[in-house]
Amino acid sequence: MAHQRAASLLVAWLSFRLMLLRRKRRRTSASKMAAHYRRYRQQRRYRLLIAAVVRIQTVQRRIAAKARVQKLRDPYGEYSFQEMKALLKKEQSRLQGLVEDKLYTAAARLEPKIEILKAEVEKKRPLTRTWLEEQISEVQSKLDDAVSRKAYPECGPLQEELASLQEKRNLVPTLEELKERIEQAQGAVADAIAAK
Numbered sequence: 691m692a693h694q695r696a697a698s699l700l701v702a703w704l705s706f707r708l709m710l711l712r713r714k715r716r717r718t719s720a721s722k723m724a725a726h727y728r729r730y731r732q733q734r735r736y737r738l739l740i741a742a743v744v745r746i747q748t749v750q751r752r753i754a755a756k757a758r759v760q761k762l763r764d765p766y767g768e769y770s771f772q773e774m775k776a777l778l779k780k781e782q783s784r785l786q787g788l789v790e791d792k793l794y795t796a797a798a799r800l801e802p803k804i805e806i807l808k809a810e811v812e813k814k815r816p817l818t819r820t821w822l823e824e825q826i827s828e829v830q831s832k833l834d835d836a837v838s839r840k841a842y843p844e845c846g847p848l849q850e851e852l853a854s855l856q857e858k859r860n861l862v863p864t865l866e867e868l869k870e871r872i873e874q875a876q877g878a879v880a881d882a883i884a885a886k
Contacts, residue, residue, distance in 0.1 A: 771814040778807045
């Protein structure tokens with residue numbers, strides 16, 4: 691009888707112990723699953739955050755690189771026409787001072803920079819109708835001179851430059867041309883209203 695009681699006690703204790711082990715295993719597995727899910731969620735957030743930061747850095751670096759390339763391509767890009775003229779005048783006076791001081795090597799190094807500045811000033815020159823007309827007449831006279839001298843290889847570039855200037859003439863109309871365009875537009879509006 692004592693054996694039976696001991697055996698039943700032992701069986702009860704073992705079943706209780708097994709039940710506790712199962713509960714512990716369930717709790718640990720549930721906490722591990724929750725920990726894995728929390729880790730997955732945090733990793734996903736972290737990856738998204740890193741991807742966003744990298745994207746922002748990429749865009750910022752692209753903007754900085756574009757600005758740097760623009761500065762390399764056009765070092766005088768941020769200057770206006772008036773500022774470029776003032777810079778050219780300053781460099782020309784500096785060149786004159788170097789020549790007066792008989793520093794010819796320094797003057798020779800400065801002269802190509804002045805030529806570049808002259809070209810950049812001409813690029814930045816605002817389009818006015820009078821300037822365009824002067825340029826057109828100047829190029830036309832050069833073209834006529836080249837044709838009269840039978841220097842036909844010079845004629846091609848001059849003809850292209852003349853065509854380019856004549857196209858630019860349409861961008862800068864005179865007051866009369868503007869009035870004529872306004873009248874044409876008003877006539878087209880009146881015709882459209884009458885057609886309705």
